[in-house]
Amino acid sequence: MKRFFLIALSILILASCKQSSKNQIYGYIEGDNVYISSTSSGLVDDIYVKKGRFVEKDTKLFVIDDTLLKAELNKSVANIEKAKDYHKDLVKGKRPQEIDVINKQLWQAQSVLNNAKSEYERNQSLYDKNIISQSKYDTSKTNYDVAIAKLKELGAELATAKLGARKDKIEEAKKDIYIAEQQKIQAHKKLSEATRVAPTDAIVEDVFYEKGEYVQAGSPIISLLPPANIKARFYVPEELVSSINLGQEIEVSCDNCQKQIKASISYISPRAEFTPPVIYSVESRKKLVFMVEASFTDYYKELHPGLPIDIRIPSHDQK
DSSP states (O other): HHHHHHHHHHHHHHHHHHHHHOOEEEEEEEOOOOOEEOOOOEEEEEEEHHHHHEOOOTTTTEEEHHHHHHHHHHHHHHHHHHHHHHHHHHHHHHHHHHHHHHHHHHHHHHHHHHHHHHHHHHOOOHHTTSSHHHHHHHHHHHHHHHHHHHHHHHHHHHHHSOOOOOHHHHHHHHHHHHHHHHHHHHHHHHHHHHHHEEESHHHHEEOOOOTTOEEEETTTEEEEEEEGGEEEEEEEEETTGOOOOOEEEEEETTOOOOSSEEEEEEEEEEEEEEOOOTTTTTTTTTTTEEEEEEEEOOOOTTTTTTTTEEEEEHHHHOO
């Protein structure tokens, strides 16, 4: 009788275990890392954090040698001043010293013209009386005409010198100022990004470079794992996926969890797949499943990426 009772109890326990395993959903903890990179190439001047430590928002992470970046910023500032001076020079016309030179040339040209005019008028009178030759008269007339043309040329040059440059030249100079200012903004941004800080509270997942090593622009130097990026990932059989919804609450448990942890479904894959090998479920590993992710409202230090977990969907259990 006792033996029969033990056999019957064993059958009930096995049946219970089998039923429990059918209803059990397995998963694991996943984390989306944030990779903090350098925006410019250079030597790593210092690393301020260590792998595995928790850092608060705005904590200094690392700094790149900024010698060249400071030189680039100073050069951009000088280029702005140079472009502004050139624009100012175009707008106001030539310098007073240059205008004085043209005025002196005008005075000399006027003197030459006066002499050429007197010579021409005298020779014209003599030519009319047949005292001088035709060639001498023609020479004096040519000299007079050349003096008139030279005076007009210098007068036009003086008028132009008092004006600013052409409109298109001035507009081009304005563009040069704008380009120089944009280069300064870029140089200042690169200099400020030589020292990177944590964008949010996070765990230092990994440090890829050490002090003194050379890093290329865009290469990750530190990997962070913000608590908000830690999530539960599990796989739901195809016959149950229609019964879950985004925002639905689930309960997560693990070997080291002192209590069940609440999470809400944040993603349901639109594509079916076979259960990945990482999910150790003999009954379901050959079934078609849909990947589901759930986010936590709080941070739980026991939930490490890769940790196996058990999932309970309350609404599913009630059905």
